[in-house]
Amino acid sequence: MKKIPVHRVDLIFEKITCKEIFEKVMEAKPDEIIQSVIDSGLKGRGGAGFPTGLKWQFAAREKNDEKYIVCNADEGEPGTFKDREILDMVPEKVFCGMAIASRAIGAKIGYIYLRGEYKFLVPKLEERLKDFHGLMKKMGHPFTIHLRLGSGAYICGEESALFESIEGRRGEPRNKPPYPTKEGLFNKPTCINNVETLVYTVMIQKYGAMHFKEMGTKDSRGSKVFSVSGDTPKAGIFELELGMSVKEFVEEFGDGDTKAVQVGGAAGFCVPRKRFDETIIGFEGVPTGGSMKLFNSSRSMYNVLHNYLDFFAEESCGQCTPCRVGCQQLLKGIEAVKKGEKSIKYLDELVKLAATMKIAAKCGLGQSVGNAFSSIVDNFKEEIIY
């Protein structure tokens, strides 16, 4: 296995002239743009990691006059704060990525769905959007971006819930299939990408697919922006080459006493110290939308798990029973074990419940509760019980 020490990269925040890149894109055929994104190996940075070029290809192949580009700026995963920084520092690059996608798939309208917690960014974004629309007009590319706000619901980051929300309804995930590239926003072919993914597509046009592909590993090409918080002297936002192990990450960011790292937020996995060395941060190991939380030995992993379960119980949309009831039961369950009202064996029942939720829940929220649950309970059983 190829191992990569912590290596800083500067692509996302690099100041560039979007006009030049877009001129290049206008000269290329849609197929060529898509092929370059496929060749780069870029996978979605919102968490699920779907290959971006393929997604664009699926959307491009749909025959429909009405298609949409959606930028997912809902960033609700606990411990993730990089999309806010990207939109604050380089908003033009996000718009440019949407414009490239629009050229690739043949869409005329784009939406940015920004979480309500980031409303303070709106005046700046609206001002920059004016300039952007001016540029689009000058280039003769008919593409308009609308800005929409969330209203404090984590589930609206899930793509189909996000579409429901833009359409003016409760943010309840839809059944899949059909997938968004076939029937997405307003039931039209839609390409939805994370903020960071879109900016990488811009840099792939600038430096070429190979520049990106040369970084990282076979399964996790390129670099990614990490949001680092918790017990660390270096909390903040860092763009790093993919492929490092948790051990290498902790050597760089730990406080010398790191006992666990939660990779991927509440929906992600807890990696205990004994697995730091063997665990790769990326799609071949533990995937992450960027959230990296470090915990040192002064922290109670019971409190960590309790906090996550409380989060899920509140944020479950309540649409399907495994998740609505399951989140509540897991929360009550660990409280009961802690108080001694239930035996230690009961934890095994709860782990089984979490596994059932993974199969039976309708969307990624309910399906991923078991990630944090089982990885914390398995590795820190004593802390949960006593």
Added chain:
Amino acid sequence: MMITADSIQDMVERHGRTRDALLPILQEIVSEKNYLSDEDMVEVARALDISAAAVFGTATFYSFLDSRPKGKYVIRVCKTISCSMKGKNSVLSTIEETLKIKIGETTADRKFSLLETNCIGWCHKAPAILINDEPYTDLTPKKVTEVLREYIKNR
């Protein structure tokens, strides 16, 4: 600002008369007066020609579209893990003591409401809160007291 049938009509003119205008309209009302009254929702339903139940059902899904009266300044304290590890409790109790309200309450002068919320995207500068749309980060009891003092004094 008072929300009237006229001002709702004006919002409909700007956002459009289709269902996808619903959230922007409700959000605009909330940004004016920090909550949605039953009358507001009935009026929006009429203006968009959809059922009042559809408007209620949608609004109640979203935690920022509050349907109970709120103060002029809504304080949301992040309670997710990074903030809770970095002193959220002492920040919260300082706010409670300064304003003499508990979570879920509004001050008698209707100036402040206090709520908890989930991660607001400032974990590297925890603990963090929002006052209306404005984030305040790296808080300590001393710092949050100063922030509140400005709000009490100036606005």
